[in-house]
Amino acid sequence: MTDGIDLRHDVLDALLMDRNRENIGRCDTLMLELRDGKPPRVATLLIGGQVRDERIGKWMTHLSRLFHGGKRAADEGVSRIPFAAMRSLGETIRMDVVRDELPSEHVEQWLAKHVICRIPGAQGKKEQGKK
Amino acid sequence: MSRDVALHHLLGRTVRDPDGRKVGRIEELRAEIELHEQGNDYVVTEFHVGSFGAVESLAGSRFARDLLHRLGRLVPYDHHRIPWHRLDLTDPSHPKTLDTIEQLRAKQKRD
Numbered sequence A: 001m002t003d004g005i006d007l008r009h010d011v012l013d014a015l016l017m018d019r020n021r022e023n024i025g026r027c028d029t030l031m032l033e034l035r036d037g038k039p040p041r042v043a044t045l046l047i048g049g050q051v052r053d054e055r056i057g058k059w060m061t062h063l064s065r066l067f068h069g070g071k072r073a074a075d076e077g078v079s080r081i082p083f084a085a086m087r088s089l090g091e092t093i094r095m096d097v098v099r100d101e102l103p104s105e106h107v108e109q110w111l112a113k114h115v116i117c118r119i120p121g122a123q124g125k126k127e128q129g130k131k
Numbered sequence B: 001m002s003r004d005v006a007l008h009h010l011l012g013r014t015v016r017d018p019d020g021r022k023v024g025r026i027e028e029l030r031a032e033i034e035l036h037e038q039g040n041d042y043v044v045t046e047f048h049v050g051s052f053g054a055v056e057s058l059a060g061s062r063f064a065r066d067l068l069h070r071l072g073r074l075v076p077y078d079h080h081r082i083p084w085h086r087l088d089l090t091d092p093s094h095p096k097t098l099d100t101i102e103q104l105r106a107k108q109k110r111d
Helices: A007-011 A049-056 A058-067 A105-114 A122-130 B053-058 B062-074 B101-110
Strands: A015-017 A023-026 A029-035 A038-047 A079-082 A086-089 A092-095 B002-006 B014-016 B022-036 B039-051 B078-083
Touching: A007 B022, A023 A038, A038 A049, A038 B002, A049 A058, B022 B078, B078 B101
Parallel strands: A015 A092
Antiparallel strands: A015 A023, A029 A038, A029 B002, A038 A079, A038 B039, A086 A092, B014 B022, B022 B039, B039 B078
């Protein structure tokens, strides 16, 4: 055993980055695997979806259900990243994943495509960024 | 057999001793790297449980608990570090410590 981490203080709500140092959101919760006769294992890190709604409050869960017509699957829009994919822990947590492959990024991408791009000047900034 | 539980479902849960008395609420989980042949994993080694004595009923929300922490000495505060093997998580919504409050306090004084 080596020096440890405080899961609530160091990981929960921490800013996450992918392997290209792009922001992928904040850690909404961690899934712990409870095993018989062994210490609980920190299995996965979850971002977005129903988990985020739960943490905001019951009203958000109800609002989200209403918005999706009660047909939202529990895992919809949730990114599950194995905790073993953590590469560094500091002010931000770097994970060995690619942002575009995460389900929680679909909302961000939809907003960027349908809302942000229509704001005057947004497209220009995007093009400048690519250069 | 293994089961999954979300961290945010455990934080803030009231922990009781074998006699059903309130020990405090889960405030933090300490994790350390466990090395094994297949690689390494972070495992929870300690649960930090705290209570605010007479004002415990006010300390339900995270905001209230943080505020009471900041008040420091004005509010009596009990803090216990419970090793993973001394906390029964058979029912994660009703965690139970295997030690009584007296045993935990005695251990706290020794530490």
